[in-house]
Amino acid sequence: MQRKSLFALSAVVIVAAAALVPVVWPGSSQHQGTAQAATPTTDADLIKKGEYLARAGDCIACHTVRGGEPMAGGLPMATPFGTLYSPNLTPDDETGIGKWTQNDFYRAMHTGRAKDGSLLYPVFPFVSYTKVTREDADAIYAYLRSIKPVHQENKTPAMPFPFNNRNALIGWRTLFFREGEYKPDPTQSVEWNRGAYLVQGLGHCTMCHTSINALGGANQNAAFAGGLIPLQNWYAPSLTSNKEAGLGDWDLDEITTLLKSGVSQRGAVYGPMAEVVHNSLQYMTSDDVKAMAVYLKSLPQKKDAPEALQLETSKEFGSQLLAQGEKIYTSQCVECHAANGLGHPPGFPPLANNQSIQMPSAVNPIRMVLNGGYPPSTTENLQPHGMPPFAQRLSDQEIAAVVTYVRMSWGNHGTPVSPQQVNDLRSAPLD
Known part of the structure; x- marks a missing residue:
């Protein structure tokens, strides 16, 4: 799954990191603070859990063209290096993931490699998805296998040379990709670790709230410090500076309310973030959203936001x-x-x-x-x-x-x- 690489903060405060996130199916267990799900008792339970996770991840936003068949792909994804198209995730044998195994699907999410072993472009945020547990990935796979198969050919990326050579991604991955599931911090609470797992995993919040360099890689030394989103012309504010959208002076209820409903006494979300709340966050459990708020509020408020290029007037x-x-x-x-x-x-x-x-x-x-x-x-x-x-x-x-x-x-x-x-x-x- 992938989400549009955009996050809009309107003229009013918007706070949470592009919060399209995986969550534990309600009632499942936790292990060391991560979202480790209890094994569902039936296939129906597994599919239901996967549907919940897919809704939480807002997969439909990128893998469905407006007016098209759900999860059939084809949505153009513009990047500074060319245009890619989201793939067909329905269980069609020829054009979808009908012949993919659980291992194939997990490898794509965890390592950024397709069924045939080819490297996936990082517009698919495997840099974050690698943190998602195997249990959650398997549940999403089960759900996708249960939906209506759609025979719709995948479109070829419109990428100029040398970006059309996937082998060139080897260097990019060396610089910007570290494989590995989320490891809980034993010094933090279960709730904090749950929130960290949600924000860092399918939430891939840093894709918008962290500045991108000329190679298309996130500056992890300035994670959550904000930046202008390439080609979208929306500015994702810093979550680590109270001069922008830092959460140091927000209480947990204010953050949770904004994430869950899209409005609060402090502000409201507009633009693409409104779509995130509408499609995804409002369906999350209150405990999941609160856990995210706990983690986001804990981000160190220690640096000013990066200076943005601004035309000056006299x-x-x-x-x-x-x-x-x-x-x-x-x-x-x-x-x-x-x-x-x-x-x-x-x-x-x-x-x-x-x-x-x-x-x-x-x-x-x-x-x-x-x-x-x-x-x-x-x-x-x-x-x-x-x-x-x-x-x-x-x-x-x-x-x-x-x-x-x-x-x-x-x-x-x-x-x-x-x-x-x-x-x-x-x-x-x-x-």
């Missing part, structure tokens, strides 16, 4: 934008976000004292004003309130002005936004 022009933005905010935004910027949470999130508004990178608030969006519709947030798009109503300078105003008002400590940066983001992909 002090004089910044003052002009601030004054213009106040007028636009008063006419367009006050009804939902209030004159004092405190909003009406959880439906209309606060902008005042909102870390995601003030981050060095203004990408996310610019995109929210341009494109708008909705928090996810979940069982705990059945009728989410949306943010309307202003791309057709406001010019580049007007959007720069209102974003500048919300970044610099009510005690916020952001910097002015350049109209050129707004223009650059007008053509950014919406998903």
